[in-house]
Amino acid sequence: MKNGKVLLKSLLASVALAAAISAQAGSLTIASPQDPGSWDPIDTFLVNWASVATNVFDGLTYRGPDMALVPGLATAWEENEDGTRIRFTLREDVTFHNGEPFNAESVKFTFDRLLGEEGAQGPQRSNYTAIDSIEIIDDYTVDMHLHQPDPVLLTKLAGYGAMIVPPQYIQEHGSDHFAIHPVGTGPFQIVNYARRERVELEAYADHWGGAPRLDQLTYRFISEPSTAIAELQSGGVHIVIPPTVPIGMIDTIENNRNTHVASVPSPTVEALRFNTESGITADERVRRALIMAVDREAIVDSILAGQGQVISSFQGEFSFGYDPEMEPIPHDMEGARQLLAEAGVEPGASLQIDVRGGDATFGEVAQVVSSYLQMLGLNVSIRGYETNVLLNDIIPEGRTGEMFQQKWGGWTFDFDNTAYLMYHTGERWNPYDSDEELDAMLNEQRSITDPARREDLLQSIARYTQDRALEMPLYSINALYGVRNEVQNFEAAPDNRLRLTDVYLED
Template identity: 30%
Template sequence: MRNRKQRPIVGLVVLFSLILGTIFPALVMAQNATPDAGTPSAAASEPSEELVPAEAGKTELIIGQAQDVSTLDPQMSTQSNDIYVSFNIFDNLIARDRDLQLQPMLATSWTSLDDTTWEFELRDDVTFHDGTQFTAADVEFTIERTYDPEAETLVATVFSTVEDVVVVDDYTVQFKTKNPDPLLPGRLAFYGGQMMPKAYFEEIGAEEFGINPIGTGPVQFVELERDDHLTLARYDDYWGEPIAFETVTFRPIPEVAARIAALETGEVDIITRVPPDQVEQVRALETARVEQVLYNGLYVLAVNTKAEPLDDPLVKQALAYAIDRQLIVDELWSGQGTVPTGPAVPGDFAFNPDLPVLAYDPDRARELLEEAGYDGEEVIIETTDGYVVNDLPMAEAIAAMWEEVGVTVRLDVIEIAVRSEKNASKSFLGVWWSDPTNTLADPDGMMWRLLAPGGAQDYWRDEEFDALGLEARTSLDPALREANYQRMFDIFLENFPWIPILQPFESYGVANYISWYPYSNQYFNLRAENLQLVTE
């Protein structure tokens, strides 16, 4: 039965990069030339509707998002409601544009000195929001904190290839890696790579930093009033082009209807998490439009494989077979998504387009349950209502599908704040919603980043999977890496540490006097190259 708590149911590295040039073109450029310093470029794109001028005197950008922030420490959360904010307070050494190509940010150039040494030249005109200079010492501090076991960050696996960060001088830093790591520039462009202020952090401590941070980004923190608003102000000494607004306010508006109404009346300028069945309603507004992008990741049910009966691979295989994903895409997503083939998405290195999508076969599910000796043990779904779009409706549908093949299901609805706590403490009871993003166009940036030993979702271990993943992330042989990943995909589909559900289109509502575009990796970019106020 279900328990509904809230509501019803340069050497070898150069060669490697050239072979994989279609995936890492900016990495190749960085090793052979010094790119122009500046803000990340964005490919030309047209808004979905004609833009109109804003009213005179518009100085505040207001964003209505589905949840409140849980923390402003960029190393303690990768949740979308948090990174929408943190990627604008903080800059990375390198960034990705809307085409996901690497561009200079706080680093002006990067070079592979040998197979295990990368050198980065830094901008010398960057200050943190308290006016202190950004230097290589801050890079060293930031990266070393990610894998410090005492810090217990949620990005601990991102830079685990790094042996040492060496400050050459104030504006030159070297990364010494344990083995060759051709993906290092890409790692620096996303989670864990947001540059933090060493002196300020050491002065106030981790707890205070999470609610009163400073970075080098185009906006600076002003105040956070829980469940009401988060206010940011334009940083006038920003090294790049200033943003178009004096202030940026994030407002948590959990109810979809209330978010859409706020967009229609002009109370907010952008809304996140527009559900598929509401897309046409937003498109029909005279004052706003929908901007949509295919998510470069997956919506999955992550699995605590340490909990019975989820410790049995046959049970997890049965649960996977019992889900009619195409029905979910068609009915709950209005066709705005695709059924995945496994733990990778199209465009990823080693993705096999010839693989069939994950099958729906309830009879096979029943056979596997019988083979496993399943005896009615409870499977707990800990679902949120608004962490990802349609999470609760999907959980209710999946619970019914599992019950149909004979699985005993308990459906617990938990607050998003509780989910954040469970995510940090790794204390989920059964399965829960996760939206893993591929940060590298490589399985290392999604599957391995989260499921590796010590990863944020380290609830399952397989000796062969671990050995293959460690070898793949440090190998310069594309054929070996591809073979390793193909075998890892097989192991994944035998054990299901995630149960993939769909690759969705993510939709945002945007006022017609705002020019802004979403990124497929959830990089919510409010910088001048991606956000403009229409004035004429």
């Protein structure tokens, strides 16, 4: 009888353990507003790529929601005295999802590819131009040689173009195949990708950091916010990621007993940038007049419901290079009218604002901006584009109207990552402007290792761009996540780069 009780107790313990494991496993579904179209790290600049691919790929370094930079595929690194060489000690016994070993050759291949002809065709290369070459010391040691010091490089190595890719797999299958069937070393592996519909991932049990607690992870591409929120409430998705959650639907989510909103300060900023090459906005006086005409404080108060703040330059307060003493160009409708008259702009002059069609919150903002500009006597139209079209075709090709929406994640929390890509001549996000003085400042700050000197120069760059009225800075906005209550261990990431290894579902 005693043995029977022991056996029964053991069986009950096993059942309880199995139930606990089951509760911590399962399949999590996330609503993402955009299909990146390619999973190749050198092809992308999109935060919606990172929200998925942070689970698929690893970098040499890793930076999580707490903003601390920690080892990734490199267990340690050491810089020489002049900052022109970084020696990385690599993690051993790591494999890619296809079983291919990770080693020094993988690192060299990744950066040779990023800095070579393939990388030149994508948007990431300019973030890593400080790198000259990768030298293999042994199977698990590499030296990264730099043309010049880059004070932000170690952070850049934690994301996007610097994600380590498998040499043998790409050489065998080609980059086009890799972009649709990616292989990384991350905690999840992509097993199915239905373009514009969904991407499905499974746990990679052999991940060097341990197997994820979830079995499966699915991202559904849902661009319409009301649809995404309805799916959240019905249980069709467990998490809705930024920027899908409209400010106006926060109460809807919070008032549902099964869901809540997770809000965290983020580096994301919004601006309306100007075509400085043609149309009425080629005149600096006109650009300044348009900025002066819009009451940005009123927009933040009326539309953002306390989830953002007015910015004076194209960066938020957590960005290195932010100047707390710098004031936004003030709202002054009469001064704006005088500037337009000086510039010879006739009443009824046309002005087009290009926006992302699926961005509900910014759609409201654009309408309010349009109303202010119409008060100046301008004939304003708003043109909405599918996000991928606007970002991949219209803006880079210089085919926008006089003003166009620019949302920027600034994930490095350093103004360089924004300023260089927005203002330097020839960059993807700068299709219209060329300014030798600004180029010189942008280049100079990249080689400065003294933080105080570099911060001062970045602040000077922000003031210079304000003086030239290169954009209408609007606001920084919190990252808003809609989350079902059964999701456990979820930590909202300020930069959308969700690492879901420890997340699980509770019945």
